[in-house]
Amino acid sequence: MEERMFLLGDEAVAQAALDAGVSGCYAYPGTPSTEILEYVRASAQAAEAGVVREWSANEKTAVEAALGMSYAGKRAMVCMKHVGLNVAADPFMNAAITGVNGGLLVVVADDPSMHSSQNEQDSRYYGHFAQIPVLEPASQQEAYDMVREGFDLSERFGVPVLVRLVTRLSHSRSAVVRRERLPQRPLKLPGDPKQFILLPSIARERYRRLLADRPLFVEEAHREEGYNQYLPAAESRTGVIATGLAYNYLRENFPGRLPFHLLKVSFYPLPVRMIEEMFGEVDEVIVLEEGYPYVEEQLLGIPPRRHPRIRGRLDGTLPRDGELNPWLVGKALGRNLPEPEEVPGVAVGRPPSFCPGCGHIDVYNALNEALEPYGPGRVFSDIGCYTMGALPPYNAINTCVDMGASITMAVGAADAGLVPSVAVIGDSTFTHSGMTGLLDAANKRSPVTLIISDNDATAMTGGQPPSGLGKIEQICLGLGVEKEHVRTIIPLRKYHEENVKVMKEEIAYKGVSVIVARRECIRLVAARKCNKK
Amino acid sequence: MKMEKKMKTDIILAGVGGQGILSIAAVIGLAAVKETLFIKQSEIHGMSQQGGEVYSHLRLSDAPVHSDMIPLGEADLILAVEPLEGLRYLPYLKKEGWLISNTAPVKNIADYPDPERIYGEIRRRPHHLLLDAAALAREAGSAKAANMVMLGAASPFIQVKEDHLLEAIRALFSRKGEEVVETNIRAFRAGKEAAMKKR
Numbered sequence: 001m002e003e004r005m006f007l008l009g010d011e012a013v014a015q016a017a018l019d020a021g022v023s024g025c026y027a028y029p030g031t032p033s034t035e036i037l038e039y040v041r042a043s044a045q046a047a048e049a050g051v052v053r054e055w056s057a058n059e060k061t062a063v064e065a066a067l068g069m070s071y072a073g074k075r076a077m078v079c080m081k082h083v084g085l086n087v088a089a090d091p092f093m094n095a096a097i098t099g100v101n102g103g104l105l106v107v108v109a110d111d112p113s114m115h116s117s118q119n120e121q122d123s124r125y126y127g128h129f130a131q132i133p134v135l136e137p138a139s140q141q142e143a144y145d146m147v148r149e150g151f152d153l154s155e156r157f158g159v160p161v162l163v164r165l166v167t168r169l170s171h172s173r174s175a176v177v178r179r180e181r182l183p184q185r186p187l188k189l190p191g192d193p194k195q196f197i198l199l200p201s202i203a204r205e206r207y208r209r210l211l212a213d214r215p216l217f218v219e220e221a222h223r224e225e226g227y228n229q230y231l232p233a234a235e236s237r238t239g240v241i242a243t244g245l246a247y248n249y250l251r252e253n254f255p256g257r258l259p260f261h262l263l264k265v266s267f268y269p270l271p272v273r274m275i276e277e278m279f280g281e282v283d284e285v286i287v288l289e290e291g292y293p294y295v296e297e298q299l300l301g302i303p304p305r306r307h308p309r310i311r312g313r314l315d316g317t318l319p320r321d322g323e324l325n326p327w328l329v330g331k332a333l334g335r336n337l338p339e340p341e342e343v344p345g346v347a348v349g350r351p352p353s354f355c356p357g358c359g360h361i362d363v364y365n366a367l368n369e370a371l372e373p374y375g376p377g378r379v380f381s382d383i384g385c386y387t388m389g390a391l392p393p394y395n396a397i398n399t400c401v402d403m404g405a406s407i408t409m410a411v412g413a414a415d416a417g418l419v420p421s422v423a424v425i426g427d428s429t430f431t432h433s434g435m436t437g438l439l440d441a442a443n444k445r446s447p448v449t450l451i452i453s454d455n456d457a458t459a460m461t462g463g464q465p466p467s468g469l470g471k472i473e474q475i476c477l478g479l480g481v482e483k484e485h486v487r488t489i490i491p492l493r494k495y496h497e498e499n500v501k502v503m504k505e506e507i508a509y510k511g512v513s514v515i516v517a518r519r520e521c522i523r524l525v526a527a528r529k530c531n532k533k
Numbered sequence: 534m535k536m537e538k539k540m541k542t543d544i545i546l547a548g549v550g551g552q553g554i555l556s557i558a559a560v561i562g563l564a565a566v567k568e569t570l571f572i573k574q575s576e577i578h579g580m581s582q583q584g585g586e587v588y589s590h591l592r593l594s595d596a597p598v599h600s601d602m603i604p605l606g607e608a609d610l611i612l613a614v615e616p617l618e619g620l621r622y623l624p625y626l627k628k629e630g631w632l633i634s635n636t637a638p639v640k641n642i643a644d645y646p647d648p649e650r651i652y653g654e655i656r657r658r659p660h661h662l663l664l665d666a667a668a669l670a671r672e673a674g675s676a677k678a679a680n681m682v683m684l685g686a687a688s689p690f691i692q693v694k695e696d697h698l699l700e701a702i703r704a705l706f707s708r709k710g711e712e713v714v715e716t717n718i719r720a721f722r723a724g725k726e727a728a729m730k731k732r
Contacts (some may be wrong), residue, residue, distance in 0.1 A: 052636065115577055168704055172575030172590075172601035251599035326604035340605040340624035344654045346646045347620035350549065352585035353641065392643075 003178045009169035012140040012176045013079070013107055016147035020044050021182035023074035023102070024052035026062035026430065029461035030081030031116040032170035033109035037079055049184065055264040057467040058403070058432040061086035063091040063106065070104040070160075071196055073188030075151050082110040082121050087403065087433065089126070092160075096130035097198055097206045098159040103151035103188045113290050113323040117399070118383070120321065122291035127268060131210055133217050134268040135227065136164045136244040140174040142266065146227070148179060153220070154533035157213060166290050168245055168323065171500040191198075197503035218269050227267035230274040232281060236260040238309065239274070239282040240333070241295060249329035260333075270298060279308055286332060287312035290324055352388060358461070359519035360386045362491035362499070363424070363453045364396040371422065377417055382434070383407040385460045386425035386453050386514035397424060404433025410448040411441045419447045420507045426509035431468035435475060441512045449506045450514045451492070452476075455521040457475040463524045476514045485513035495531065541594035542692045543603040545622045546613035549639045550584045553680035556705060557612065558589045560684060563701035564693040565593050575601040584641050586618060589676035593692060607661060612687045614666065614680050615639045616651045631660040633687050633728070635679060637667035662731055669723040675713075685724025690732075695725075 007015060011523055014036045017025060025046075027037040040046050040053045055064035059080040069076035078088075085092060085108050092106060095520030108126070111117040117146070135150055137143040139228050147163060154161045221228055239261040242250045247264050261278050265271070278285065285308050287296040287501060296312040299305065311317040317332045318324065329338050354361050363386070371378065381397035382405060383388060389396040399409055405421035414421040425434050430452050441448055458464040468475060476486045489499045499517070506513035537559040544561070548554040558574050592598045602704045608626045613619025613634040623627045626632060634655050638648050653663050666682040673682070681702065688695055699718060 004566075006562060006572075167577075168575055169578065169602050172573055174573045174598070174601075175566070175571075245601070248599040248601065252604060253594075256598065325602055326600045327606070330604070338606060341626070343623060344620050346650045346654055347617055348642070348644055348646060350584075350586050350617070350642050355584065 002397060005178060006173055006307070007139075007140055007144075007176045008035055008171060008173050009140050009143050009165055010109070010171070011039045012144040013147050013163070013165070014039035014043070015178065016175070017077045017105070017142040018043060018049070018051065019179060019181050020148045020151045021075055021184045022051060022064060022077050022151070023184045024069040024076045026052075026056050026066045026076070028056050028059045028062055028102070029078040029458050029464045031083050031169040032111060033081045033084070033165070033462060034105070034461045034464075035170070036107060044366055052230050055281040055464050055467070059088035060091060063088040063095065065101075066104060067091060067095050067098070070100040070102040071190060072102065073190075074102040074105075074185045075145075076102060077105045077107060079107040080109070081117065082108055082476060083117060083119065084108070085126055087125055092126065092128050094198060095160045096210060097203055099198045099206065099210070100154055100160055101188070101195075102185050103154035104160040105147060105150045105154060105163055106160050107147070107163045109167065109170045110291055111167050113167070115167055118402070118515070120291065122294055123164050124268060124291065126293045127164070127294065128294075130160075130162070131160060131214065132159045133157065133220065134162045134164055134337045136266050136268070137169065138244050138247045138266060140169070140172070140176050143169065144176045144178070146266070157216060159210065159213070164244070166245055171196040202226065214269070216515065218272065221267050221269055221271040222273055228271045228274060229262075229264045230277060230279075231258065231262045231264075233258060235260050237277040237281070237283040239263065239285040241265060241278075241285060241287045243289040243295060245290050246324055246329060249324055249326045250288060250333070252326040253330040253333060261352045264297065269294065275299070282308045284309040284311055286317060288324065288329055288332070289313075295321075297427055304520065316416050351391060353391065354385070354388055355522050357522045359455055359491040359517065359522070360389065360453050362493055362496065362519075363451060363517045364389045364394045366392065366491070366496055366499040366503055367422070367424070367451065368396050369500045370397050371505055374420060374507075378413070379422045380406045380421065380422050381414065382423075382425040382429045384429050386424060389424065402433075403429055404437055407434050407437035407441060407448070407450055410450070411444070411446045414446050414448050416500065421448045422507065423448060423450045424461070425450065425452055427452055427456065427468055427472055428458040428466040430472065431466060431475070438476065438481070438512070439479045445511045447510045448512060449503070449509070450512070451503075452514060454516050454518040456518070457521045457524055459521040459523065463521060463527070472516050474521070476516075481512050483515050485509060485511065486516070488518060489515070490515045490519055534585070535656055537555050540692060541592070541596070542610065542690070543608045544591040544593075544610045544612060544687070544691065545603060545608050545625055546589040546591060546614075547618040548587055548611050548680075549588050549618060549641070552587070552639070553621045553677070554587045554589055554614060557614075557684050558591055558678050559705055560698060560701040561591055561593070561691060561693065563704060564697035567700070568693055568696045570693070571598045572597060573598045586621065590624060610687060610690050612683055614683050616655065616663075617646070618649065620651065620654055626658075629660060631662065631690055632658045633662040633683065635666035635683055635692075637664050637665060637679070662728055664724070664727045664731065668726065669721050671728060673719035674716035675720075678717050681717045681720040682724035682727075685721035686728035688721070689728065690723050706712050
C-alpha cells in the first residue's frame with residue numbers, strides 16, 4: 001500500500017532527498033528553510049543510512065561541501081534561505097561550470113513579503129544567472145516529486161539543479177505520497193579528471209559545454225507529461241501563465257474548467273514553444289508568479305510587446321511587491337470579489353520582543369549606558385535575535401544589513417572618523433561571516449569594539465548548535481586581537497555595573513577590542529529543563 | 534462562475550508564541566487525516582518565537598484543497614487563544630463566520646488596548662463566542678491547557694468527529710504522560726460544554 005505522510009513543504013523536500021538516496025545534506029539555518037535539515041537530522045532513516053547532516057558554518061561552506069560530495073560520485077543536497085544564496089553565490093555559479101558527478105540539488109526558500117527576512121529577492125534569477133535548470137513546486141507533493149526527480153535531472157544533465165520554494169509552501173503541511181527508497185550511490189571519481197579544475201583553458205571548455213547543453217534543458221521544459229503543461233481553451237482570447245504557488249491561487253478561484261488558456265510553469269528555462277503557441281491564440285496574457293516579475297519581464301522584452309498584451313506585476317494588474325494570495329489573483333483574473341473587511345483599529349501590532357530574562361537585554365542595557373558620553377549613531381549590528389535591540393525601549397543599534405556586516409561596517413565608519421564605533425553580533429553570525437571582518441579590523445588596528453553576544457546557539461531559528469561553540473575567544477585571539485582586549489562578561493543584571501565598566505574601558509581603547517558577553521539562550525535552558533521532567 | 538459543491542471548513546488559529554497554537558493545528562490535522570479529508574495547514578513561525586503573533590491557516594475539505602492560504606473573506610471560523618489576535622484576521626472571516634475567542638489577554642506590549650474595547654469588537658460579530666479559557670483550563674488542571682479549551686469550544690464547528698479529536702489529543706500528548714493527556718481532555722470537554730451553553 002502507498003505510504004502517505006503529512007508533511008511541511010520543507011519536510012517533503014527532506015523526505016524526498018532521503019528516499020532518493022542522498023548521502024549528504026548541508027545547510028545553515030534560515031527561515032523558511034530551516035526545517036529541511038531539522039527533519040533530516042531527526043530522521044531515523046537518515047541515521048540508519050549514515051547520511052551526513054551537520055549544520056555548516058555558512059551557506060558557502062555548505063554548497064562547497066555538497067559539491068565535494070557530488071565530486072565523489074554521491075548525491076548531495078544543500079539548503080538555505082534566499083539571502084543565503086548570496087553568501088554561497090561563488091561556489092553556486094562555478095558549480096554550474098564544473099558540473100556535477102553525483103546529483104546535486106540546491107534548495108532555496110524565498111520569503112516574499114519578508115515575513116522574517118531583510119529582502120524578498122527571487123532565486124529564479126540565480127538559476128537564470130547560472131544557466132541551470134530551476135524547479136518550482138506548487139504543492140508538497142510536487143516538492144517531494146521534484147526533489148526526487150531533480151537528482152536524476154542533475155545527473156542526466158551533469159549540472160546542479162536549483163529548487164525554489166517560498167514561505168507559504170515551506171511552512172504549509174499537506175499529505176504526501178512516498179515512493180520507493182533508492183540506495184545511495186557508490187564512491188566514484190569523475191570520469192574526466194580535469195572536470196573540476198576551473199583553470200581558464202578548462203573553464204572555457206566547460207562553459208561552452210554548459211551553453212551547448214541549454215537546448216536539452218529547453219526540451220525538458222517541453223517534455224510531455226512533464227513539469228510544464230499547456231492547456232488550451234477553445235473559446236478564449238485570454239491566456240494565463242501561472243508559476244509555482246500562483247497556480248494554486250488560480251485554481252482556488254477557478255476550481256472547475258478554466259475559461260482561458262493556461263500554461264502552468266514549474267520548470268525553467270521557460271517552454272518557449274508552448275508560449276509561442278499560446279501567443280497565437282490570445283490577445284492578452286496574464287502572468288501570475290510569486291516573487292519578482294521574472295517571467296513577465298522575459299515575455300515583454302524591449303520594446304514592450306504590443307500583441308498579445310502582457311499583464312502582471314509590471315502594469316499594475318498585480319502588486320509589484322509582496323506575496324500573492326487567492327484574492328489578488330481572483331481580482332487580476334476579473335472576478336468580482338468583495339473588498340476584504342478592515343482590521344479593527346484596536347488590534348495594534350505585536351512586534352517580536354526579547355524573551356523575558358534574555359541575555360541580549362542585559363547587553364544592550366549596559367551598552368547604552370557605556371555609550372552615553374559619546375552620543376547616538378555608532379552601533380553597527382547584525383542578523384539574529386539581538387537585532388530586536390533596534391526596537392524600543394532599547395533603540396540600541398543603528399544597522400542590520402547582512403550576515404557579518406556589523407564588524408566591517410564599524411571598521412568603515414571608523415575609517416571615516418566615527419570613533420569609537422561599536423559592532424554587536426551573535427556567536428553564530430560571527431562564525432558565519434564575521435571572522436574575516438575581524439581579521440581586517442585586527443590587521444589595521446581599527447578603533448572598534450566588537451561585542452559578541454554569545455548565547456551558545458543559533459537562537460532565532462530554533463537553537464541549532466553553533467559552529468563556534470566554546471571557541472569564540474580562541475578565534476578572536478587567533479585573528480590577532482590582543483589578549484588584554486579579549487574580555488568575557490556575563491550579561492546578568494547583577495553584573496550590570498561591572499559590565500558597563502568593561503565596555504567603557506574597551507570602547508575607550510584605540511585599537512580592536514572584543515567583549516564576549518556569554519549567557520546561554522534562556523529558551524534553550526527552559527527547553528532543557530522541560531525535557532528533563 | 535459556478536463553484537464545485539463541497540464540504541469545507543476553513544479555520545484560522547490565532548494567538549501568541551507559546552500558547553500552543555500549533556498543537557491545536559496538529560490535533561485537528563491528525564483527526565482529519567483519520568477521516569481521509571483533504572487538508573492543508575500553513576503556519577507562520579520564525580520571528581514568532583519571541584512572543585509575537587502566531588497564526589495558522591487550516592483547511593479541511595472533501596475535495597482537493599488548492600491554496601495553502603484561506604482566501605480573504607472565506608474563513609468559516611477564527612479560533613483565537615488571545616482576544617486581540619483574533620481581531621487581526623477578521624479580513625479573512627466570512628460575514629456569517631464564527632469568531633471564537635478566549636477573553637484572557639496576553640499583555641506583552643506597552644500599548645495593549647483596554648480589553649473591553651477588544652471584547653466590544655468581538656461582540657459586533659453576528660456569530661461570536663467569548664469564553665474565559667484560562668479559568669476553565671486552570672479548573673481542568675493546568676493553565677497551559679487553554680488551547681485545548683478553545684479547541685473544545687470550536688469542536689462543534691469543525692467537520693471532524695469528536696472521537697477523532699480526542700484520539701489525536703491522546704496521541705499528541707501521550708509522550709508527556711497520562712496525567713497531561715487527561716488534563717488536556719478535561720480542558721477540551723470543559724471548552725465544549727461552555728460553548729454549548731453559550732450558543
